[in-house]
Amino acid sequence: MPQPDRKPSPEQLIRNWNELLQELRVMQTGIQILTGFLLTVPFSARFEDLAQYQRILYLGVLVAAVLTTCVIVAPVAFHRMLFRQRKREWLVRMANLCARLGLTGFAVVSASVMLLVFDVVVGQTPAWIAAASVALVFAALWFGVPRLGRRK
DSSP states (O other): OOOTTSOOOHHHHHHHHHHHHHHHHHHHHHHHHHHHHHHHGGGSGGGGGSOHHHHHHHHHHHHHHHHHHHHHHHHHHHHHHTTTSSOHHHHHHHHHHHHHHHHHHHHHHHHHHHHHHHHHHTOHHHHHHHHHHHHHHHHIIIIIHHHHHHHO
C-alpha cells in the first residue's frame, strides 16, 4: 500500500485495485460455496433433530456467511456506483477495508461451521476444540506467517 505521507500515483492505484479484486474473487468463491451449503442444511432430514442451541448457532453462522458475502461483493457495487468519477483512491481504501472484513468474516464462519458440525457429530467438547483449532490455524497463517516474512 502507498506511504501515508504521499499520494499514490494513478498507476499504483490501478495496480492496487486489480490486486484487491483478485483477492476478493478468491474469497468470494469460498464464501459463496459455504453459504450455498448452509442454505441446504434446513432441508436435510436430520435438521429436525438439532437441539435449540444448535439451530440458533446455525442461524448465526448463516447470517455471518451472508453478511461476509455482502462485504466481499461490496467493492463491485462501489465501483459501479462511482464509475468514471475519479474516486479510485477511495475505492482502493474501501476495497481494502472490505477485504479485511471479509477475511475476518470468512475465518469466523469457517470456525463456526466446524463448531456446528462437530457438535452435531461428536459433541460439544470436541466441537469447541475443533473450532478453536481452526481459528488458531487461520490466525497463524494470516498473521504469524506474514510477520515471519517481514523479518526476513
